[in-house]
Amino acid sequence: xxxxxxxxxxxxxxxxxxxxxxxxxxxxxxxxxxxxxxxxxxxxxxxxxxxxxxxxxxxxxxxxxxxxxxxxxxxxxxxxxxxxxxxxxxxxxxxxxxxxxxxxxxxxxxxxxxxxxxxxxxxxxxxxxxxxxxxxxxxxxxxxxxxxxxxxxxxxxxxxxxxxxxxxxxxxxxxxxxxxxxxxxxxxxxxxxxxxxxxxxxxxxxxxxxxxxxxxxxxxxxxxxxxxxxxxxxxxxxxxxxxxxxxxxxxxxxxxxxxxxxxxxxxxxxxxxxxxxxxxxxxxxxxxxxxxxxxxxxxxxxxxxxxxxxxxxxxxxxxxxxxx
Numbered sequence: 001x002x003x004x005x006x007x008x009x010x011x012x013x014x015x016x017x018x019x020x021x022x023x024x025x026x027x028x029x030x031x032x033x034x035x036x037x038x039x040x041x042x043x044x045x046x047x048x049x050x051x052x053x054x055x056x057x058x059x060x061x062x063x064x065x066x067x068x069x070x071x072x073x074x075x076x077x078x079x080x081x082x083x084x085x086x087x088x089x090x091x092x093x094x095x096x097x098x099x100x101x102x103x104x105x106x107x108x109x110x111x112x113x114x115x116x117x118x119x120x121x122x123x124x125x126x127x128x129x130x131x132x133x134x135x136x137x138x139x140x141x142x143x144x145x146x147x148x149x150x151x152x153x154x155x156x157x158x159x160x161x162x163x164x165x166x167x168x169x170x171x172x173x174x175x176x177x178x179x180x181x182x183x184x185x186x187x188x189x190x191x192x193x194x195x196x197x198x199x200x201x202x203x204x205x206x207x208x209x210x211x212x213x214x215x216x217x218x219x220x221x222x223x224x225x226x227x228x229x230x231x232x233x234x235x236x237x238x239x240x241x242x243x244x245x246x247x248x249x250x251x252x253x254x255x256x257x258x259x260x261x262x263x264x265x266x267x268x269x270x271x272x273x274x275x276x277x278x279x280x281x282x283x284x285x286x287x288x289x290x291x292x293x294x295x296x297x298x299x300x301x302x303x304x305x306x307x308x309x310x311x312x313x314x315x316x317x318x319x320x321x322x323x324x
Contacts, residue, residue, distance in 0.1 A: 001106075004028045004065040006052055006096060007072030011174045012111065012167065012205060014039035016069060019209040021045065030061040030072070039175055052092035055099075062099035067216065070096045071111040073145070077282035079138050080271060089144035090151065097155035097162070108162040109216050110152045114201060114228065114293055115142035117166055123199065125231055125292040128166075128224045139282055149224070156222040163219035165212050168228035168293060171312050172205030173319060179205070181316050187241040192252040195234040196259065196287035202237070203229035204315075207306040214302040229306040231292040237309070244313045259284040 003020055007013040008029035017040060021027050027045040030052065031037065037047070050057025052072050062068055074081065074088040093110065100108045118132040119142075134142045152162050171180030180202070187193055211227035219225060232240070235251070242249065263284040266277035298304035 001066040002026050002028070002064060003067045003069060004030060004061055005069045005071060006030045007070070007111070008045070009035040009037055009040060010071065011179060012170060012208060013071040014174075015172070015205050015209050016071060016212060017045055018043050019213060020069070023213070028061065028065065030058070052095055053087055055095050058095045059099045059102060062096070062103050062105065065103070066106045067109070068096060068100050068105055068107075069109045069111065069212070069216070073111070073113075073148075075113075075141060076276055077139075077141055077286070078270070078276045078280045079140050079282065081140065081276075085140050085144040086147075089141075090147045093148035094151045097152050097160060100162070101155055101158060101160050106161065107216060108152065108155075108160060109212060109219075110149065110162060110164045111212065112149050112164050112166045112224070113142070113145045114166050114168045114226065114291060115139075116145035116149050117224075117226065117293060118142075119286075119289050120292055123231075123233075123290040123292055125201075125294040127294045128226060128297055137285075139285060141282065153222060161221050163215050163221065164224040165208075165215050165219075166224055166226045166293075167208045167211075168201035168203045168226070169291070170205050170208055171202055171316075174205075178316050178319055180312070181320065183237060184241040184245075184313060184316055187238050187247065187249075188245055190249070192250040193238045193242055194252045194254050195238045196254050197234070197256060198286065198288045199231065199233035199236070199290040199292060200286075201228040201231050201291055201293045202309050202312065203227060203306050204312050207304075211298055211302060211304045211306075214304060215298075218302050220301070225298040225302060225304075226293050226295045227298055227304065227306070228293045228295045229312075230309040231290075232309060233290070234287070240309060241313055244310070244317055254287070256288050259287045
């Protein structure tokens with residue numbers, strides 16, 4: 001099939017391109033002129049220059065495609081970037097969905113995010129039926145991703161065959177880096193095992209690719225599928241890394257007041273410098289909530305089967321062993 005991938009030069013997008021090309025599909029990537037294409041080396045892809053906020057560029061790129069995988073998004077957790085996220089995530093998705101309708105593509109696969117589901121108020125996992133509860137928050141990224149989903153569902157009502165996938169926190173190799181590896185390195189090099197008081201759902205990038213491909217072929221029109229892995233508290237994540245590293249260190253909780261203070265001090269600095277600080281209100285919020293989700297629907301309907309977190313840790317340690 002002819003498949004257009006938006007966001008194909010990014011972390012998940014480049015892995016999607018590799019997986020789809022490996023199945024014999026003809027891949028076209030819509031990219032900005034400034035995009036780094038180094039992560040697509042060795043993959044047979046065609047490039048179309050353009051931005052998803054440009055209606056004409058999107059329509060030209062979609063022309064002649066059988067399937068569109070829409071992975072492009074602006075994902076920074078900082079309220080100062082709300083206008084950019086609205087333009088990219090919401091308007092951009094509206095443009096992609098409209099172009100797919102115009103050219104009658106066979107299927108649109110929209111890559112959303114776990115945060116578009118909402119955030120549970122406790123440690124009970126949410127599923128696709130969870131009522132989104134962040135619409136009145138200051139969290140731009142979740143709100144923009146939920147609004148983007150609504151654009152896709154609106155196009156479904158107009159006749160588009162589309163399916164939505166909601167990946168959790170993605171770990172895995174990306175060029176000379178390993179996303180998520182910094183959490184393991186913090187345990188390796190820290191004097192103590194520090195951890196936030198919330199938790200998250202962690203999934204390997206290859207499992208997200210597999211789930212996305214399965215959704216392309218098996219997903220039901222207009223449905224969402226959570227693509228997650230293990231639900232783990234931040235303490236469990238840190239202790240799993242320590243166990244794999246063979247280290248035993250003191251435990252130190254990074255509490256709600258501590259993360260609030262870090263955000264309160266650093267956000268004004270970011271506003272003055274224009275550079276996103278390490279700690280923002282958004283980071284503070286998610287550090288103290290349990291982003292736990294159920295992938296039961298994807299497992300049952302798609303045959304999705306993610307690996308456990310322990311396997312991800314072992315892969316990272318093989319990828320970057322301890323210095324001799």
